Amino acid sequence: MIKISEELFAKIKENVIKGRRNEKDEDLEGGSVGEPGVKELIEEALEGGIEPKRLIECINDAMVTVGKKFETGEYFVPDMLASAEAVSVGMDVLEPQLSKGGIKKEKFVVATVEGDIHDIGKNIFAMMLKGAGFDVIDLGTDVSADEIVKTVKNEDAEIVGIGLSALLTTTMENMGVVIEKLREEKLEKEVLVGGVAVSNEYADKICAIYCADAFEGVDKAKELAKKRG
Amino acid sequence: MRKGVLVKPYERLEKAQIEKIHEASLSILRDPGIISYNREAAEIFADNGAEISSNNGYWRISIPEGLIEESVKHAPSVVKLGAREKENSLVLDGKEPRVRFGTGSEANVILDMDVEDFVSEKSGIERRFPVFQRRRGTVKDLCQSAHLCELLENVDFFLRNVNIQDDDITDDNKDVNKFYASLNNTTKHVMAGLTNLEKLDDVIRMAELVSGGRKEPIISFIACVTKSPLQFIKESTQNLIEMTKRNYPVVISVSPQGGSTAPIQEAGTVAQQNAEILAGVVLSQLVREGAPVLYGSNPLRVRMDNLDNMYGAPETNQYYIGGVQMARFYGIPCYSAAGVGDSKFPGIEATAEKMMSHLFSSLSGAQYVHYAFGLLEGTNTLSFEQLVLDDLHVGFCKSMLRGQRIEEELRDSLEDIREVMGTSHKMFTRYARKYLRAGEVIPFYPFDGDANETLIKARERKGDLLAAPVEEIPGDIKKGVFQEFDVLERIR
Numbered sequence: 265m266i267k268i269s270e271e272l273f274a275k276i277k278e279n280v281i282k283g284r285r286n287e288k289d290e291d292l293e294g295g296s297v298g299e300p301g302v303k304e305l306i307e308e309a310l311e312g313g314i315e316p317k318r319l320i321e322c323i324n325d326a327m328v329t330v331g332k333k334f335e336t337g338e339y340f341v342p343d344m345l346a347s348a349e350a351v352s353v354g355m356d357v358l359e360p361q362l363s364k365g366g367i368k369k370e371k372f373v374v375a376t377v378e379g380d381i382h383d384i385g386k387n388i389f390a391m392m393l394k395g396a397g398f399d400v401i402d403l404g405t406d407v408s409a410d411e412i413v414k415t416v417k418n419e420d421a422e423i424v425g426i427g428l429s430a431l432l433t434t435t436m437e438n439m440g441v442v443i444e445k446l447r448e449e450k451l452e453k454e455v456l457v458g459g460v461a462v463s464n465e466y467a468d469k470i471c472a473i474y475c476a477d478a479f480e481g482v483d484k485a486k487e488l489a490k491k492r493g
Numbered sequence: 494m495r496k497g498v499l500v501k502p503y504e505r506l507e508k509a510q511i512e513k514i515h516e517a518s519l520s521i522l523r524d525p526g527i528i529s530y531n532r533e534a535a536e537i538f539a540d541n542g543a544e545i546s547s548n549n550g551y552w553r554i555s556i557p558e559g560l561i562e563e564s565v566k567h568a569p570s571v572v573k574l575g576a577r578e579k580e581n582s583l584v585l586d587g588k589e590p591r592v593r594f595g596t597g598s599e600a601n602v603i604l605d606m607d608v609e610d611f612v613s614e615k616s617g618i619e620r621r622f623p624v625f626q627r628r629r630g631t632v633k634d635l636c637q638s639a640h641l642c643e644l645l646e647n648v649d650f651f652l653r654n655v656n657i658q659d660d661d662i663t664d665d666n667k668d669v670n671k672f673y674a675s676l677n678n679t680t681k682h683v684m685a686g687l688t689n690l691e692k693l694d695d696v697i698r699m700a701e702l703v704s705g706g707r708k709e710p711i712i713s714f715i716a717c718v719t720k721s722p723l724q725f726i727k728e729s730t731q732n733l734i735e736m737t738k739r740n741y742p743v744v745i746s747v748s749p750q751g752g753s754t755a756p757i758q759e760a761g762t763v764a765q766q767n768a769e770i771l772a773g774v775v776l777s778q779l780v781r782e783g784a785p786v787l788y789g790s791n792p793l794r795v796r797m798d799n800l801d802n803m804y805g806a807p808e809t810n811q812y813y814i815g816g817v818q819m820a821r822f823y824g825i826p827c828y829s830a831a832g833v834g835d836s837k838f839p840g841i842e843a844t845a846e847k848m849m850s851h852l853f854s855s856l857s858g859a860q861y862v863h864y865a866f867g868l869l870e871g872t873n874t875l876s877f878e879q880l881v882l883d884d885l886h887v888g889f890c891k892s893m894l895r896g897q898r899i900e901e902e903l904r905d906s907l908e909d910i911r912e913v914m915g916t917s918h919k920m921f922t923r924y925a926r927k928y929l930r931a932g933e934v935i936p937f938y939p940f941d942g943d944a945n946e947t948l949i950k951a952r953e954r955k956g957d958l959l960a961a962p963v964e965e966i967p968g969d970i971k972k973g974v975f976q977e978f979d980v981l982e983r984i985r
């Protein structure tokens with residue numbers, strides 16, 4: 265039994281690193297189609313009675329390797345995102361077990377602000393955030409301050425932070441509006457902001473945290489989660 | 494084998510126009526004919542029915558059409574070029590537009606680049622800038638160049654690109670040393686011209702020692718047979734004759750200069766060049782039927798301010814394409830040119846000039862594109878930094894030219910599109926990975942920066958590459974070479 269689980273852990277790690285969500289997925293070279301991916305492997309592990317906590321550790325381990333491969337230049341952004349997606353699928357499979365066990369995932373609300381439909385940067389951030397194990401509530405694009413505030417209110421206790429994106433100088437101002445409304449409602453949540461329109465100075469002005477890219481965003485999100493304990 | 498890239502060639506000239514140029518070349522070779530400063534060549538033509546008139550120190554040869562058409566048929570379409578490493582061998586097929594790129598010229602000057610820190614007097618801003626120094630090329634430079642080209646993926650063959658001018662290099666030891674320097678530092682095919690015809694057999698013997706007597710020759714030669722317009726040079730014509738007798742592949746290389754030694758008009762230069770090359774091909778086939786030759790098309794337009802060569806001129810590219818199309822018409826593999834910068838310095842101007850010919854020469858389907866790496870100031874200067882940049886840009890050309898796979902890709906893409914539409918992020922990144930891994934996608938411009946930073950990054954890359962060990966000729970074979978030949982101690 266121990267040996268089998270070791271093998272399974274190794275396979276899960278390997279498939280996270282290869283970015284294979286399920287059996288239909290290709291690996292980096294276009295191969296492996298038909299072999300079990302993260303989804304099938306985690307299902308197998310749960311059936312075999314392996315603890316969800318250990319599976320999460322295993323996934324985190326694999327993501328550390330992915331991060332290293334990216335830093336050394338072996339991996340590119342598409343590889344990172346594929347791995348992040350694989351993790352996200354794995355977490356979905358684990359979700360019911362986690363809830364049962366009373367383990368709550370860290371939640372993060374993500375949106376492109378009102379008037380703005382640009383979402384590539386926001387999506388990269390959201391995907392990577394999921395890859396880091398967060399439960400991401402992606403509200404999409406052109407999202408009004410009211411809707412963001414409403415979502416935060418509903419899920420208040422579990423929300424670690426909010427990530428806002430704006431790519432137009434004109435819509436950037438709506439980030440300030442969101443923060444004002446949050447404060448009016450006494451929702452003391454940290455807000456990460458990003459997108460080409462946004463600058464460090466602007467972020468300071470509205471008391472938000474500036475992120476130059478999605479990587480920085482994920483690092484800061486993890487810091488927030490840690491602070492919260 | 495290095496397969497090269499099979500292209501769907503850009504055909505600037507219509508078939509009927511190619512035939513007209515062919516006829517024009519035949520007519521040129523009858524009248525005015527070609528002048529030969531080489532007696533043996535004149536005699537060979539005379540023996541085969543050409544009309545010869547003797548003058549003071551030269552012969553005028555009027556070649557009948559039948560002789561040309563008959564001889565050209567004997568020139569083989571397929572020329573095989575071996576290499577120390579078998580994987581690096583080339584099979585050139587004159588009928589198939591499959592493109593490969595290599596180095597070229599015998600640059601006199603090496604442009605060294607260093608990086609220095611400067612501080613602005615006005616603002617106090619500190620910056621790093623490249624500084625350049627020109628110096629004569631040496632045999633060590635040739636070694637380094639071959640080493641660098643061994644490691645750069647887009648260099649398909651090594652044509653010795655440094656004129657070795659060390660004090661102890663003489664007419665007697667130059668050939669052996671330039672071939673040794675090249676062969677010991679690269680496992681790709683090596684090509685060069687000969688300085689001293691008496692050394693031909695030495696060089697061949699050395700190459701055969703190195704290759705272990707393999708069938709396909711790991712070296713081949715260039716003979717610049719004519720001086721434009723239409724004159725067989727005494728020495729290099731003799732070179733062609735002797736190399737052909739030994740059945741070694743030879744490039745019959747000519748270089749008409751549109752506007753000075755050839756008409757400025759595209760049609761005129763292409764027809765004259767074609768006549769010059771055909772005269773060489775006929776001679777080679779009369780010396781030895783079936784001798785392997787390459788159609789050496791090296792035309793260019795001259796500058797109007799000083800009549801120096803202008804490789805970056807639009808007309809140069811028109812001439813290149815004409816040459817490639819004529820070679821394909823005869824089914825003889827084409828040695829074409831691309832990638833010479835007129836600029837004296839590496840960087841923006843040089844790259845603009847180079848990219849134009851890299852694209853057009855290869856797009857037209859030349860089998861063997863030389864000059865493609867590192868050349869500046871016409872062909873006088875070699876810059877290793879530019880050589881590294883050119884490798885990347887040639888890689889861009891190769892990627893652009895690779896064949897399409899519409900049916901297969903449509904099948905995959907439709908599936909991917911349906912998949913992605915079902916996701917929240919709607920991104921295709923996952924499906925890009927296998928193309929990235931197959932080396933088909935250049936992930937980003939690796940030398941990104943302002944003009945200076947780009948060069949500084951290229952220099953770093955050069956340094957990284959040269960830090961790798963050289964794949965030298967095995968020791969026991971070297972010993973045999975040194976027993977027979979005078980190879981300079983410092984490059985052994």
Ligand code: B12
Pocket residue numbers: 379380381382383384385386388389426427428429430431432433434456457458459460461475476477478479480481482
């Ligand atoms: C692609 C693009 C589009 C696409 C959007 C596709 C999509 N799915 O998003 C399309 C064609 C639809 C589009 C439309 C428009 N666009 Co547009 N677009 C761009 C472009 C070329 C690239 C943006 C992009 O995706 N970049 C790639 C991603 C990866 O980068 P990114 O989003 O910046 O994200 C990175 C970081 O910023 C950060 N990040 C971003 N958000 C967040 C959020 C968080 C929380 C964190 C942590 C990090 C983070 O992480 C990412 C990297 O890791 C930019 C030019 C530019 N240089 O940015 C113009 C640009 C943004 N667009 C512009 C304009 C004007 C428009 C239009 C108004 C044009 C028009 N007249 O219709 C419309 C927008 C309509 C609307 N209401 O929003 C202008 C904006 C100028 C301005 N006023 O500020 C730009 C700057 C182009 C320009 N120079 O003119 N556009």
